Amino acid sequence: MGFDQYHEPPEELSDDARTFARMITSLTEEAEAIGWYEQRISLEKDRQAKAIMENAQKEEMKHFGMDLEFLLRKKEVWRTTLKAILFTDGDIVEMGKKGEEKAEG
Incomplete structure (x- = not known):
């Protein structure tokens, strides 16, 4: 099933x-x-x-x-990306870009 x-x-x-x-x-x-x-x-x-x-x-x-x-x-890469976004101040989209860059190393 x-x-x-x-x-x-x-x-x-x-x-x-x-x-x-x-x-x-x-x-x-x-x-x-x-x-x-x-x-x-x-x-x-x-x-x-x-x-x-x-x-x-x-x-x-x-x-x-x-x-x-x-x-x-x-998923450590997800964690790294979201750490840059969650519980932060500033532009959410910009923080997301920074998080992706950090996760990509």
Whole structure:
């Protein structure tokens, strides 16, 4: 039985490649959930319902961050690039270019 996250025959992929695909899928699902909650929160009138949704969105963000960190630990070049972008000030595009240059060595 195949899964949507695989574009190659799963039985031919290494365990690491299958785990990586699962984590990418998880990251994508968390990002989608964050976006859905953002839309719901922006429209919700009931304060308690809104607070519950905000709490759930924070959990999705935490899971997104955990998924991302797992992937960055597996791909050093990604980590190097993103270190130049995340948690910095300045032009995001410029920081991205600098990060790519640093990753390329």
